Amino acid sequence: MYCKVVFDVPLDRDFDYLVPDELAAKVAPGVRVTAPFGRVLTGGMVVSVSEVRTAPEDMKLKEIASVVDERPLFGSDLFPLTRFMKTHWGCPVGQILFALVPPQPYFKVDNAPATVHIDIKTPAFTLTKSQQNALNTVRSFPAYEFHPVLFNGPSYTGKTETVLRLAGDVLAGYGQTLITVPDIAAARQFIAEAEARFGANNVFCWHSRMLLSKKKKYFSAISNGLPCVVISTRSGALLPFKNLRLAAVLDEGDDNYKQEENKPYYHLRDLLMFRAKAHGAVLVFASATPSVEMLKMVQDKQVLQIPFTEAVPGHNFTPQIKITDKKGEKSRFLSDFLVSQLAENLQKKETSLLILNRRGYSTAYYCLNCGAYAKCKKCGAILSRENTPEHGDRLVCKKCGHTETLQQECPQCHNLIFKSRGGGTQKIVTEVQKLFPKAKLLRLDSDTLKTKAGQGFEALNALKSGAADIIVGTRLASGALRGAKVTLAAVLDAELELDGPDFRASEKYGQMLFGLRGHLSGVADGRLIIQAADKEAYDYSPLLSGDYNGAAETELLLRESFSYPPYTRLIKVLIKAKDTPLLNAETAQIKRLGYNRAIEVLGPVWCAKKTDVLKKQYLLFKTDEARWLDLLAVLDSYTPAKKVTIKVAADPYDFY
Template sequence: MLAELSFPIPLRRTFYYLLPDELELRAAPGLRAVAPLGKRAAAVGMILRVLPEKDADLTKFKELKSVTRLLDEEPLFPEDAPALAAWMAARWGSPRGLCLGAFYSHAPQEDPVLPPPPQPGLAAPLPQLPELKKFLEALAVEPEGAYLLRLAPLERREAVYPAVFAAALAGEAAQGLLLVPDLNYIPALQAALEPVFPGRVGSWHARLTPKRRAEAWAGARSGLFKVVIATRTGVFLPFKDLSLALLDGEHEDVYRQEEAEPFYQTREVLLRRARALGARAVLASPCPTIESWGAAAGGGLQRFDAVPAARLAGPGPDVRVLDMTEYPGDILARPLADAVRRAVAGGGQALVIAGRKGYASRLFCAHCGWMPRCKECGPGLTLLKTAAAAPVLLCRRCGKREPKPEVCPSCGGRVFRDYGAGTQKTQEALSKLLPGTKIARFDGDVLRGSLKAMKAELESFSKGEADVLVGTRIALRELGAPRLKLAAFIDADADLSSADFRAAEKAYRSFYGAWRLLGAAGELFIQTREAGHYVFSRLTEMDYPSFADGELAARRDFFYPPFSHIVKARFASFDPRGVESAGGDLLKALSFLGADGEILGPVTPPGQEKKRFFSEYYLVKAASEKTAARCLAAAQALVQRPGVKYFVEADPHGFQ
């Protein structure tokens, strides 16, 4: 008899091994097996199937090696992990072996000795949360289901989640999984859940020692832990009886694994696993993604708004949208400059968010402030200057180009300017405005530089040593500022004019995050040349449902997720003809698409003529997940042309 094994390696194939007589009766799909692989004498893989030698295609095998031993008596996972891994491989294009390895690669080869379960004790009383009453009642009576939980703007996780897990895990054997976007959240949540489940709250994250990691794995699988708090890889942990899986801050980009294979979106894997296990899944966020909002609108998720009916205590921060067409050429509009001076002079701090690092530019009419927008898909157009030809306007989303206008269609003016300010330019402007004031900067350049310098910049502001912090949107995350009185976005158009179809959603979420950081007497300023954009009409009351409904309608009109699935194919080379030919190969391979989707592109990044390195990308929008998987497979199967690099991904979050 043979065993077909899958190993966590970047090869799109499986391997056949002989089963010794003593292992034939024990071998079964889902068990881990140790076998030689290449130069490794003992590699750990998972058995996909056991079959007679006559049923296997052995043409690629010169000789068959034997399985050395089995590590398990029964499958690690109660659900069909191989089937789930196969779905992940088709959905995001990673090798099946790596997808399956995500489930078992952290499993200890020998189970550690665990302490006996603690004796049941009296749980600590939970706070009364009237806004959660209907949701908690649903959890208590419904054994299965998927939910979208929108939390109140200033709701604390430590108050909400103990009540949620207490309601859902009434059974003695029932277990829960709480996924968080940052491991720094774990200690506070563990302390909040410990009084509810004494001695039965575990944690899982990258900083655990090998011993602690083995204990956490075994504690989840054995049922010792009632609740496990984990970062995104915790979605692959085994559970004896998973009853509730909760994704905290489901909108966070960190839940998308794109740094290394296997690629996946934690939200989708969590929902899929919960269905396989008959467990309940909860996606929680103050500002859910439009994909989740659309799933709730379509009945795929049951939505609960855990938001008090009354407005938050106090008037809330003052929100002011400044139309920069009234302040042509200024980096800081006069009202904002005056407010920054007042805040710092009064002993407060100011947070200034720039559109991007460095310097940036777009086109506008010097007389009336009109900005050109793409007629096909909506975003603002970027001015593309080339040495070989006249300037053109480029849509970074669909790739459409058009000549730079000679006359403004709004006012008839003939003078156009390009504008924009990144973090460095903004820091210079603030230094001139506030001489002698300590101004810190926190952006991608600082992050990629010295880690020590990055921490020093952020901590100087969080501790109140710096009066002003200039940064990109990453500065909003987990920022503490004891004297914060003002927050400002000096170039909101950098987000709203982005090639990313999620631009409006991300911009609103950034505004909302800054608003949450401010006290009741704080001020939030937003500078824009698109003051009529519907995002700004939702800021006065911070009404996320109204914004999300409008954004969902726009996604439907332009055939973007959740109404389609996207595959991005990018080609790069020093040879422009090679790039063009690779694009032609892609279009030919996707000729089957027809009415089931559409293809945008090619989209060419601006300024590449100066670099003498050429690239372009295509966005494939498919009507169904099945069609998208077929497009992804076709793009990955392209025969690569010499000298051309190929980059193919599903559900892209980068569009440059």
């Protein structure tokens, strides 16, 4: 008997092995084995078994050494799911399979318990008409049929409560539910609520920073098909569900749902569409600010939209919204109006949240008089100042690659004196501490959340308890406001949010503003302050009236007119090399692959930091629905020259 085995290595191929007679009964597609790979025994996975030899006759085949699993850990959708991920996002098959099934031999499926205790505690309060309508609609779907729906409505309209009640229905019927949240901070906040309702033994929290012992326990339980509610970040979509009846994506528009840092790459929305269809499950997307891709799917009748219009009792306030300058007499980062509002909140002992989403690595170049940023004359994005040995001191556009000199004229006030601006949340904390030395300040960003002892977790708790006077954070903080006691929120730099190289910048900015507005509508005397040098750069009228769908419609029209997703497909190729001529030669070679397969090839755009050893730039291929899978396959299978590495990302979200 012969079998083909793949390994967790960046080689997109399988390897032929002989199966010893004593192992023949145990070897099957989907089981893990150990086999000689090079000079060592390595863990691999069997992808096919055959009585017929397919390897060349003159090739000496090695034998499988041992079989790790008694049966496949994943369900019957393992290989269809792998093919789907390979086709839509690229990546070697072995790396995809071992993201779905852990390569470590100690990850094994234990025996399922003889009995399972289920006790669901549903809160006793009257539902709104929108909540009852959503429950009736979903409950009327025939069992074991795929139905994707969107719960769309402002904050505090009961979307999450409706999802939890549907999860209770599934758990009562001994099914499995997956509820995803954008990040670990949100998962940790949400888990206590789920455990109180469904029981701690029936709720599993899954994310990248879990204890290994819990990962093994939960993986085994899910693989055994035990009834459960899984609260997870995006990685939960890769778990081996056997009886998935409901999948729900909370805050669907959040860009954390795209995995682009590590292989395999995928977007949770598309991945769950495939998995829910394979399982015949209901798929619920719930968001106050759904992505324009999701709204396009609603327009195309691929997803059923269920509106949520009535606010739950006690959360129907209208927050005050004011747009101010970016600097004042007392501070070069805070307007005088914002300083006065912070002082007022301190007197009332209420919590304030300041948001500065310091993105990328480059230093922005801004007008000393009014604070406006120098912008690219070609595409209008913010220019970044870079000083490199190869190119000297210059301004670079991270969106289109255009370069300009340091001699700039302010488009707002025609001032000629500019200065570089760096720093982020840490700089703001220092500035605010000078203005309010007695205030308790906390910082909430990815740096402060790296360890349990970090200030970030204290800040997360302070959002709910009100134990801090002022919290300074990135956009991450705006997504952790569920149940928070914040009454004043301020976005410190509108231009920094809007004018990056990401074509989704205005959509993300709008989602953040509407998210803040939604939270503040749940508290009395809620105030939102937006600091902007150019108050006409973004249409704030939908925000003032609370019309997110109107803002999204405008965004869709802009995307269509400029041929960006969801009307086209994008593929980003990042090229890295130590030698500049080699980098440019390889970039030109890859660019030629797009001929006849792409509508347009943008770039190259330089994206290396000053401290990077390797020089980096990327190309952006814009193509249509008919040709994008072919183009992705060509780029994914391309072998670069020696000393050059490339990274291919379909539907990219990272442009920095």
